[in-house]
Amino acid sequence: MSSSDARDAAAARKAASAAPTAGAAAAPAAPAAAATEEPPPPSPWQTYRRLLGHAGRYWPLLAVAMVGMVIEAGAGAAFVWLMKPLTNDGFVDPKPEMAVILPLAIIALFLLRGAATFCTDYGIARAGRSVVRDLRELVLGKYLRLPSSRFDTEAVPQMVSRLNFDTEQVTQASADALKMIIADGLTIVFLLALMLYTSVKVTMAMILIAPLIGVLVWYVGGRYRRISRGIQTGMGDLAHSAEQSLAAQQDVKVHGAQGFEQTRYSALANRVLRLNMKVEATRAASSALVQVLAALALAAIVWVAIHEALEGRLDPGEFMQLMTAMMGIIPSLRRITNVQxxxxxxxxxxxxxxxxxxxxxxxDRGRHAVERVRGELVFDDVGLRYQRGDGSALQEVSFRAAPGTVTAIVGRSGSGKTSLVRLVPRFYEPSSGSITLDGVPLADYPLADLRRQVALVGQRVALFDDTVAANIAYGVDAPRESIRAAAEAANAWEFIERLPQGLDTPIGENGALLSGGQRQRLAIARAILRDAPILILDEATAALDTESERLVQDALQRLMPDRTTLVVAHRLSTIEHADQVLVFDRGRMVEQGTHAELLAQGGLYAHLHAMQFREGGAA
Structure with missing residues (x-):
């Protein structure tokens, strides 16, 4: 890896801890730490050795494949050895018994080689595909354990490209390449040994060319790695561009931007094409050069062999052995060069x-395990700063949310409302101050225990390409009766029972077959079934029509009792009965009180309320 690549990788790792959120500009800044010297980047060999380490658990398959490769290469060398008796005893000085022995020997050798090839191919393929499966599982699991900030700096299509495209490249390096290196390497060794046994002088004429081939392989390998990094980055960008234009296809059409999207995608596709052609040109040039070098070696062999034959040290059968061995080595040399x-x-x-x-x-170092909390949340002088922002997303926020109460959070767009509620399940960590739950700092709870206490219903509902029942019971092992009860409590049963298969109806990717209000009610049914003591509603009705909003609000009224509820609200009419209202402006909590108290104060809340009232009246 070059020094510039190392710097880019280090910068990417640093950036992963500081990313923007949907409701704010970037990820929270990491606490200041003592400067430490970063370890040098791993060499290609260290990376490849680590990759092969993942294949170690499949050593029985690899052992069978290795035995098969040894037999396969040995059978090939044995066939070359037969060239001497075939030439001398079959043609130069024919012997009758050779008409039977030699054909049977050839058949036996190729039957043995065929069985060995099957064992090799199956063992290597099974081990290689298993490594790919393991890496895909490891990478997906790792992604799901990374901080939320990572998902703000790396697009999801690029992550999917790593899971699909990069792992396919890995299986070729860990399986196909390994097979070529070992099988062709053994073939070269066996045939070279046979050549040395036949004539040292003739063989040495060929070996003089070998260092030139080694230098070529080394250079080609470095060039392949540099180009391949660009190809893999380009494939991620290509997937990202396609995902964006296809996901927003209606907006693309209404703005007449099909040509623009096509041009942008074509530019990325052409870049990948150019890089791939560089790989192919390098491969073709190196292959041609290897053939030229092999031809030089072959010419040297012929020249020396003729002189040896003239002096009586080489008979026709031995010459055929040498030539056949040389012709067998050339394809193996080409494949080993191309395997780079x-x-x-x-x-x-x-x-x-x-x-x-x-x-x-x-x-996730918390050790305060808990099954269910009471739900008392206390924010004490909490601040949240973003590395890529000019200021703080939150500053000196302090309040208490008691169990069984509703706390509404209001303010202009970008005032820090969503940032505040995302601190509760520890999607992000505060830069200053502390947050406690039942008197225990959030960081002292194991993440799984803490997040089990939280149900989240946002404006953008996350539904999966599965059935209605599976979406309601997501992450919960619940009987069908409980799923139906949750759907009824969420006012969702009235449309579920009209679906073709009821609870077993597939709803498409992200609930594409449902309306916005229906998706929202499924999310509420999921929250009801989860029965968590803390409920976060992040503008859950902001994008709904009046009828859908009424149904959703009615469902929420059934969900909120006996829970600590945090409501991020845009429509102030929906939070008039909240126990307390927190008013935010530019990351600070500027007002706190009940709806009536804040109206009486005549501050920012009263101003926002009056504006919405006028807009509603005008409508």
Whole structure:
């Protein structure tokens, strides 16, 4: 890895801990730490050795494949050895018994080689595909344990590209390339040994060319790795561009931007094409050069062999052995040269995958295990700063949310409302101050225990391409009766029972087959079934029509009792009965009180309320 690549990788790892959120500009700044010297980036060999380490658990398959490769290469060398008796005893000085022995020997050798090839191919393929499966599971699991800030700096299509494209490159490097290196390497060794046994002088004429081939392989390998890193980055950008334009296809159409999107995608596709052609040109040039070098070696062999034959030290059968061995070595040399492209792509992909696996996970060192909390939340002088922002998202926020109460959080867009509620499940960590739950700091709870206490219903509902029942019971092992009861409590049963298969009806990707109000009620049903003591409603009705909003609000009224409820609200009419209202402006809590108290104060809340009232009256 070059020094510039190392700096880029280090910068990416640092940036992963500081990313913007949907409701704010960037990720919270990490606490200041003593400057430490970063370890040097791993060499390609260290990366490849680590990759092969993942194949270690499949050593029985690899052992069978190794035995098969030894037999396969040995059978090939044995066939070359037969060239001497075939020439001398079959043609130069024919012997009748050879008409039977030699054909049977050839059949036996190729039957043995066929069985060995099957064992080799199956063992290597099974081990390689298993490594890919393991890496995909590891990388996906790692992504799900990374801080939320990572998802703000790396697009999801790029993550999917790593899971799909990069792991495919890895399987070629860990399986296909390994097979070529070992099988062709053994073939070269066996045939070279046979050549040395036949004639040292003739063999040495060929070996003089070998260092030139070694230098070529080394240079080609470095070039492949550099180009492959660009290809893998380009594939991620290509997937990201396609995902954006397809996900927003209606906006693209209404703005007549099909040509723009096509041009942008074409530019990325052409960049990937150019890089791939660089790989192919390098591979073709190196292959052609290897053939030229092999031809030089072959010419040297012929020249020396003729002189040896003239002096009586080489008979026709031995010459045929040498020539056949040389012709068998040339394809193996070509494949070993070309395998550098596969290994280069695999090492570049493995570097990207290992950078994910080595990234810092969410801080989960809490040991205060709990089944269910009472739900008393206390914010004490809490601040939240973003590295990529000019100021603080939150400053000196202090309030108490008691169990069984509703706390409404209001303010202009960008005032820090969403940032505040995302601190509760520890999606982000405060830069200053403390947050306690039942008197215990949030960081002292294991993440799984803490997040089990929280149900979140946002404006953008996350639904999965599965059935209605599976979406309601997501993450919960619940009987069908409980799922239906939750749907009824969420006012969702009235449309579920009209669906073709009821609870078993697939709803499409992100609930595409449902309306906005229906998706929202499914989310509320999920929260009801979860039965968490803390409920966070992040503008849950902001994008709904009046009828859907009425149904959703009615469902929320059933969900909120006996819970600590935090409501981020845009429509102030929906939080008039809240126990307390927190008014935010530019990251600060500027007002606190009940709806009536804040109206009486005539401050920012009263101003926002009056504006909405006028807008509603005008409408």
């Amino acid at each position: 492209s596969v290994i280069g792509r695999g090492v570049a992909a493995a570097e990207r995958l290992f950078s994910i696996l080595d990234d810092v996970e969410e801080d």
